Amino acid sequence: MSFSRREFLACGSAALIGLSLKSEKQLAGSFVNESAAAGHLLRDRASFSPPTRTVKIPVVIVGGGISGLSAAWRLQKSDFHDFVLLEMNERAGGNARWGENEITAYPWAAHYVPVPGPQATYVRELFTDLGVLKDGQWEERYLAFAPQERLFLYGRWQEGIEPAIGLTPKDREQFQRLAETFAKYRSTGAFTIPLEIGYSNKFAGLDRISFADWLKSQGFDSRLVNWYMNYACRDDYGALVQDTSAWAGVHYFSSREAEEKGPLTWPEGNGWITKRLLERVGEHVRTGQMVHRVAPSQRGVSVFAGDTEYQAEFVIFSAPTFLAPYIVEGFEPLTNFVYSPWLTANLTLERLPESRGAEPAWDTVFMDSPTLGYVDAMHQSVRSHIDRTVWTFYWALADGAPSQNRALLLEKDWSYWKEAILRDLERVHWDIRQCVSRIDVMRMGHAMVRPTVGAIFSAERAGLKRRDGRILFANSDLSGISIFEEAQFHGVEAAQAALRHLSGTK
Ligand SMILES: Cc1cc2nc3c(=O)[nH]c(=O)nc-3n(C[C@H](O)[C@H](O)[C@H](O)COP(=O)(O)OP(=O)(O)OC[C@H]3O[C@@H](n4cnc5c(N)ncnc54)[C@H](O)[C@@H]3O)c2cc1C
Known part of the structure; x- marks a missing residue:
């Protein structure tokens, strides 16, 4: 079932909270790191x-x-x-920033760095300093362990976040054509990290239209392609494709070489x-x-x-x-300079919830959720058995005007957000309420810059x-x-x- 953000937020009503109070143990938690x-x-x-x-x-x-x-x-x-x-x-x-409890350290926001390419010389210098890069080799324990990502769609799991099951021939053709288009842009050398290295006016025209308009103009109208493009923009820019510059949308997919290894990540x-x-x-x-x-x-x-x-x-x-x-x-x-509002939460789990038979992954995403899912802080642990853990839950309030979503962040109390988070997770992990003992929520009104058109x-x-x-x-x-x-x-x-x-x- 697909939820719009509005429908989803409307679910956090008093009636809903009343319902949960009857059936669930009291959860600890609060807003944390408040700086508004x-x-x-x-x-x-x-x-x-x-x-x-x-x-x-x-x-x-x-x-x-x-x-x-x-x-x-x-x-x-x-x-x-x-x-x-x-x-x-x-x-x-x-x-x-990061937090720590008796189980593990965990992130409050940024949680990984893709393996840096040759042009990211300062990052490579830093990682050499920190012992992450030694004699040209990436330290194995800092590379995300498999399975890395899983997507829940149509009531089942798949590995990876790009939709791969239930594709029609049209979806398949569009994913293939999109990959080829991004590869062409990559080969121009204009889409680099850091941006400054390849920065050239050659493709400045892409910055004058939205990513949504660009996708439409190129004939990309598959629902799955559009879900995936929106997921990418929400994840990196906290924005929907219509609020993102086409240059930034292309950059997301054309700036990095396909890399077998990585990304680099740590519990915190x-x-x-x-x-x-x-x-x-x-x-x-x-x-x-x-x-x-x-x-x-x-x-x-x-x-x-x-x-x-x-x-x-x-x-x-x-x-x-x-x-x-x-x-x-x-x-x-x-x-x-426009900024996207975000919310993150750290959930302390006393045991892992039911996952419909799927193996736990580092990053879990649900299709058609307004949220971005969660990352498991214990994923990089070398322990053979994991029971207690911390999940970092990510939610870019991308749908709607940033100022309105900032007001919403401030207006609603902790119970409201806690309930919205649990309802999102519950669609996949039916017993989540029995597993969580604490939910701390961090509100960030101006979390990250948004690459708007122009x-x-x-x-x-x-x-x-x-x-x-x-x-x-x-x-x-x-x-x-x-x-x-x-x-x-x-x-x-x-x-x-x-x-x-x-x-x-x-
Ligand atoms: C939820 C979320 C998840 C993210 N995940 C990733 C990820 O996985 N990987 C990734 O590469 N990037 C991620 N990012 C992007 C992240 O923003 C960058 O990676 C990077 O950490 C930004 O660093 P910065 O120093 O530019 O800005 P900031 O981190 O915003 O730092 C600015 C600092 O200035 C301080 N400050 C503000 N005003 C004042 C003042 N008046 N006086 C003194 N101090 C002040 C702030 O408190 C803050 O510490 C994520 C961002 C968010 C919001």
């Missing part, structure tokens, strides 16, 4: 107390996600230690990388420090957070770029990527798509620009 209230102080231009101390320091990094931590990593590796990283949350990592997802970066640069990181103002000064640029004015020469701005107009004095409003090739983005001023932008959203490799690339590039500016070699 603090962030909205910036949106509402609240007044902050004046600083009571000043610190002179050449470089300040704003934001401790992968981009900020990667900037710190590059500065440190270049033997430059005169910098501080300010992170608003109590823990660094941003979308690569990309939190593992955050941990390793913090081991290297943690002494420079100050958490619980929300930057509320960045302003030009005699020395260069002043950064205000808590009770301190940091007088810097350069700022690496790794916080999401949409915040710049609210923080940076005189910064013009932005028009090309965003990738926008003049606004090109200007921010030049890094010729005192404020060097670095968040992954500069690419228009939010993936680990882009965050790391921009962080490293911003650090290199800071070092060049400081040494006077532009």
Whole structure:
């Protein structure tokens, strides 16, 4: 049965919750890692107390996600230690944060990195540093174990997420033609990771139409093809095909060579990388420090957070770029930075639920669900028997306007979301309520940048990527798509620009 998001959300009514209370044990859990209230102080231009101390320091990094931590990593590796990283949350990592309980560590958002290709040189350098890549070989225990992905469709399971069962000849022809089309785009070398390497105006026209219109114009009207294209856009961009630039849609499928191995993953997802970066640069990181103002000064640029004015020469701005107009004095409003709202949840399971005979996989997806399914944190465990585990559940609120979905995220309470999650899982795992003991939910109003039509090739983005001023932008959203490799690339590039500016070699 297919649910629209609206029908699905409508199911979370009081009647439904009443029903569940009768039949199920009480579940523990709450909203966690909430940062909307603090962030909205910036949106509402609240007044902050004046600083009571000043610190002179050449470089300040704003934001401790992968981009900020990667900037710190590059500065440190270049033997430059005169910098501080300010992170608003109590823990660094941003979308690569993790949690831990007595069973396992688990991700809060990003959970894997595809095996990087030869052009992702900074990622390869980092993974060599971290022991993930040794003498040209990927460390086996960090490559996702089989079975990796399973899709539930038509009441049964298949391996892999691209629909492979119940295909009509028309579906088959369209999947085949799509694969050939993406292979042609791949061979042009214009769709790369990082984006910057292949970036060329040659295919800029694709950025001027939606992926939905492109699919239609190429005759791709199979329901299964369209489900799969929507799944891909929801998964990587938090958006539906009609809200995604065709360039970004093509990039998703044309930027990576088919790779037998991988992806790289850890129980805590990309939190593992955050941990390793913090081991290297943690002494420079100050958490619980929300930057509320960045302003030009005699020395260069002043950064205000808590009770301190940091007088810097350069700022690496790794916080999401949409915040710049609210923080940076005189910064013009932005028009090309749209963000997708997401919700993730970590479910503690006391035993594995019934799976209709299927073997557990790392990543589980249900066709025609508005959610993206879940990832099992114990999948990489070498234990022969797994009973208790943690599932990370992913839900991009892609259908509808982001602002309305953000309001929904804030308006509904934990019970509502808990119930919606359980109902989604229950369609496949009928006994899920008997297996779960805890559900923690993380709401992210501006989780990831959305590659809307025109965003990738926008003049606004090109200007921010030049890094010729005192404020060097670095968040992954500069690419228009939010993936680990882009965050790391921009962080490293911003650090290199800071070092060049400081040494006077532009
Ligand atoms: C649900 C979800 C799943 C994802 N899964 C994957 C995945 O599996 N693989 C993958 O490659 N990518 C994934 N991503 C994309 C992910 O966003 C990137 O991989 C990457 O982690 C982004 O890093 P970043 O540093 O650019 O941004 P962010 O992670 O957003 O970091 C920005 C940081 O700035 C801080 N900040 C904001 N404002 C301020 C302020 N005023 N003062 C100080 N600090 C501030 C924030 O707290 C945050 O720590 C996922 C994203 C989401 C939302």
